[in-house]
Amino acid sequence: MNTIKSKLPNVGTTIFTAIGQLANTHNAVNLSQGFPNFDPDPKLLELVDHAFKSGYNQYAPMQGVFFLREVISEKIESLYGHSYHPESEIIITAGATQAIFSTISTFVHSGDEVIVIKPAYDSYEPAIELFGGVVIPIALEGKDFKMNWEKFKSAISSKTKMVIINTPHNPTGTIWSESDMQQLQEILKDTNIILLSDEVYEHIVFDGKQHESVAKYPDLASRSVICSSFGKTFHATGWKMGYCAAPKELMSEFQKVHQFNVFSVNHAIQIALAEYLNEPEHYHDLNNFYQNKRDYFLNAIKDSRFKMTPSKGTYFQLLDYSSITDERDTDFAERLIKEYKLASIPVSVFCGEEYNQRFLRFCFAKTNDVLDQAAEILHKI
CATH class of the missing domain: 3.90.1150.10 (Aspartate Aminotransferase, domain 1)
Structure with a gap:
C-alpha cells in the first residue's frame, strides 16, 4: 500500500x-x-417549502441569488453604514465555515503568517496549515478575555498576511468595543494585511450593546472579508447557509476559489431567505x-x-x-x-x-x- x-x-x-x-x-x-x-420560524419554513415547490431546484447563480445579495447589501448599509455592491462584493456561501476556509485558501500562501486570536474557533488553524501558512497565536488575557494591543502590535511582522478576529466571540461570549476596533484599525493602517472578520453572531448581542462590525470602520472595511451565518441567525445551522462581504478586489479573488469549491449553494433556501430578510424585525x-x-x-x-x-x-x-x-x-x-x-x-x-x-x-x-x-x-x- x-x-x-x-x-x-x-x-x-x-x-x-x-x-x-x-x-x-x-x-x-x-x-x-x-x-x-x-x-x-414557521414563516421561514413556509417560504422554503414554497420555494422548493416553485421550481427552484437547480443550480443557483454562482455568486448567489441576486435579490438575496441586494437584501444583504441593504441590511449591512442600514446597520453599519457601509455599502457593498451586490453584484461584485457579496457572495452566498455554504455556511460561514466554508466562507472562512475559502478566504484563507484564497489569500494565504506558504510561509505567510496569520495572527489568530485565542481562544479561537477550531476551523481557523487547520485551514491555515493546509495552505502552508504559519499560525501566530495571540491570547486574550485574564478572566474577562481582553486584548493586549501592545502584544498584538508586536506580533506583526513583514510576513503577516492575515489577521482573524471573531466578535461576538465564541467561546467566551465577549464582544469587542468601539475602542478595540479603533485600535485594530490604527495598528493595521498603512499595511497590506487582510482582515478576516468572523461575525456569525452579529445579531446576538445583549444588554443594549451594539455589534461593532468591521464594516463600520472605513480602513478595516477596505481590507476585510466579513463572514456571516444565516444558520446562526435563524436557528437553522443544518442548512449550512452563509455569506461573505468584501471590497471588489478581494471578492474577485475569493470568487475564483469559491467557484471551484462549492460553485453555488441551495437555491430554494436562498429564495426564501431573500423574502424573509425583507422584514428587518426577523433579525x-x-x-x-x-x-x-x-x-x-x-x-x-x-x-x-x-x-x-x-x-x-x-x-x-x-x-x-x-x-x-x-x-x-x-x-x-x-x-x-x-x-x-x-x-x-x-x-x-x-x-x-x-x-x-x-x-x-x-x-x-x-x-x-x-x-x-x-x-x-x-x-x-
Whole structure:
C-alpha cells in the first residue's frame, strides 16, 4: 500500500464530535454543541417549502441569488453604514465555515503568517496549515478575555498576511468595543494585511450593546472579508447557509476559489431567505430572544457553586468551576458527562495545551425544559 503523508498530521476528530458521541453514550443533557434544539420560524419554513415547490431546484447563480445579495447589501448599509455592491462584493456561501476556509485558501500562501486570536474557533488553524501558512497565536488575557494591543502590535511582522478576529466571540461570549476596533484599525493602517472578520453572531448581542462590525470602520472595511451565518441567525445551522462581504478586489479573488469549491449553494433556501430578510424585525428581535434565554439560564443556576459573568453576545455562557475542583477542564467535562449526565465544551480546546483556566462553555440556545434539566444537575455539583 502507498504510504499516505497527512497534510494535517496532528488533527484528529473534533472535540464537538467527541463530546457529542460521549453525551449520546451516557444519555447526557447536551449543552455542548452550538446549535438550537428548536425549529426556525414557521414563516421561514413556509417560504422554503414554497420555494422548493416553485421550481427552484437547480443550480443557483454562482455568486448567489441576486435579490438575496441586494437584501444583504441593504441590511449591512442600514446597520453599519457601509455599502457593498451586490453584484461584485457579496457572495452566498455554504455556511460561514466554508466562507472562512475559502478566504484563507484564497489569500494565504506558504510561509505567510496569520495572527489568530485565542481562544479561537477550531476551523481557523487547520485551514491555515493546509495552505502552508504559519499560525501566530495571540491570547486574550485574564478572566474577562481582553486584548493586549501592545502584544498584538508586536506580533506583526513583514510576513503577516492575515489577521482573524471573531466578535461576538465564541467561546467566551465577549464582544469587542468601539475602542478595540479603533485600535485594530490604527495598528493595521498603512499595511497590506487582510482582515478576516468572523461575525456569525452579529445579531446576538445583549444588554443594549451594539455589534461593532468591521464594516463600520472605513480602513478595516477596505481590507476585510466579513463572514456571516444565516444558520446562526435563524436557528437553522443544518442548512449550512452563509455569506461573505468584501471590497471588489478581494471578492474577485475569493470568487475564483469559491467557484471551484462549492460553485453555488441551495437555491430554494436562498429564495426564501431573500423574502424573509425583507422584514428587518426577523433579525432585530434576535437580541432580546437570546438575552431572555441567557437570563433564564443564569437565574436558574445562580445558587450553584459555579461563578459566572453574563455572556455579552453569542448563545454561549462560560461557567468558572475553580471553586469546585482543580481538575483540567477536559477531565472535568468528561466527568460531568459520565457522572452527572451533562455535556459542555472545555475551553482549553480553543486555546492549546498551555491554557489552564477553569472554564466550561455551555450553549443556552435550548428550550427551557432542557435548561431546567441542566440547572438541576449544576446545582448538584
